[in-house]
Amino acid sequence: PYGVAMPRFRPILDSMPAYKPGKAVMTADGRSYKLSSNESPYGPLPSVVEAIAEGARQVNRYPDPGAVKLTEAIAARFGVPVEHIALGAGSVTVAQQLFETVGEPGAEVIYAWRSFEAYPLLADLAGVRSVQVPLAGEDHDLDAMAEAITPETRMIFVCNPNNPTGTSIRGQELLAFLDRVPEDVLVVLDEAYREYVRDESVPDGLLLYRDRPNVCVLRTFSKAYGLAGLRVGYVVGHEPVAAAVRKTIIPFAVNHLAQVAAIASLEAEDELLERVDSVVKERTRVREALIAQGWTVPPTEANFVWLRLGERTMDFAAACAVEGVAVRPFAGEGARVSIGDPEANDAFLSAAASFAK
Numbered sequence: 001p002y003g004v005a006m007p008r009f010r011p012i013l014d015s016m017p018a019y020k021p022g023k024a025v026m027t028a029d030g031r032s033y034k035l036s037s038n039e040s041p042y043g044p045l046p047s048v049v050e051a052i053a054e055g056a057r058q059v060n061r062y063p064d065p066g067a068v069k070l071t072e073a074i075a076a077r078f079g080v081p082v083e084h085i086a087l088g089a090g091s092v093t094v095a096q097q098l099f100e101t102v103g104e105p106g107a108e109v110i111y112a113w114r115s116f117e118a119y120p121l122l123a124d125l126a127g128v129r130s131v132q133v134p135l136a137g138e139d140h141d142l143d144a145m146a147e148a149i150t151p152e153t154r155m156i157f158v159c160n161p162n163n164p165t166g167t168s169i170r171g172q173e174l175l176a177f178l179d180r181v182p183e184d185v186l187v188v189l190d191e192a193y194r195e196y197v198r199d200e201s202v203p204d205g206l207l208l209y210r211d212r213p214n215v216c217v218l219r220t221f222s223k224a225y226g227l228a229g230l231r232v233g234y235v236v237g238h239e240p241v242a243a244a245v246r247k248t249i250i251p252f253a254v255n256h257l258a259q260v261a262a263i264a265s266l267e268a269e270d271e272l273l274e275r276v277d278s279v280v281k282e283r284t285r286v287r288e289a290l291i292a293q294g295w296t297v298p299p300t301e302a303n304f305v306w307l308r309l310g311e312r313t314m315d316f317a318a319a320c321a322v323e324g325v326a327v328r329p330f331a332g333e334g335a336r337v338s339i340g341d342p343e344a345n346d347a348f349l350s351a352a353a354s355f356a357k
């Protein structure tokens, strides 16, 4: 219909997989439990809604491009200098910005696979070659990742806990790995799920990065802080890293409502972290119930569980959908299921029990 002459797009676009967002499903009688995107099951706190409503009065103006107040609030909360922080519209956008900081022909990025499905997309978009290192079982294979480093390696993503397996790397292993990474290679510790970690041997990247100028930490307001719909995330790294990331931001990317909601969320952090505690309790309940049903469930420090189902993955997702439960299937591999509120978790456990039989 368009004739012969067409705009010429980058060939890489044809081979790029589409990002498949988690979907919701609904039963005929209206039951719907969305456990497919690792969101918080709780709506925003009243104080956060109030801040958003108040902020709405100013949306005729552009947001503060430097997000100064939010940056200061994050710095105060985590005891890091403001110069070490760079914000973006969700941590996936910050990840994209990180790719932009290193992307040039020939550059390589190393990450485990399977891990967060945006990494290969962002690498392709930035023209960076992906070097995917298979998980060993459900865990990062840090030895293999270190061995994959070449003179072309510019960046390494370490997702801890890993999405979608929920597994995490302990301090000693991570330190030993970091010691093997050349100082001119940027290591990004993607800690999107950090607030759900209860195992004390899993290191806090914000302590680790301090004496390592090539290490930075990716965090988000989307999960524990419950602001997935507003899009705000950040990276903490040494001054040159944060400055480079700041240069790659699209002007005004972090909108005003996201900024005020994130500030209000930090102010209400105690309440939000209580909610995280209840998700963690539910995580334990769900995992134990699954194990009692006969499933193998890797230990998880995130707000989801991982079931390696192989060829049965899509059937499992379909069986859950019949009960109104949306999970996140990876065809031929397994399903990731977010921890929701108790009712949603019960619906999932009942679907899993029927499938197991």
Ligand code: PMP
Binding pocket: 037, 038, 089, 090, 091, 092, 093, 116, 159, 163, 190, 192, 219, 220, 221, 222, 228, 231, 232, 233
């Ligand atoms: N990193 C990881 C490991 C994730 O799982 C996600 C969300 N699925 C993100 C980053 C991006 O989250 P957001 O852009 O909402 O901050």
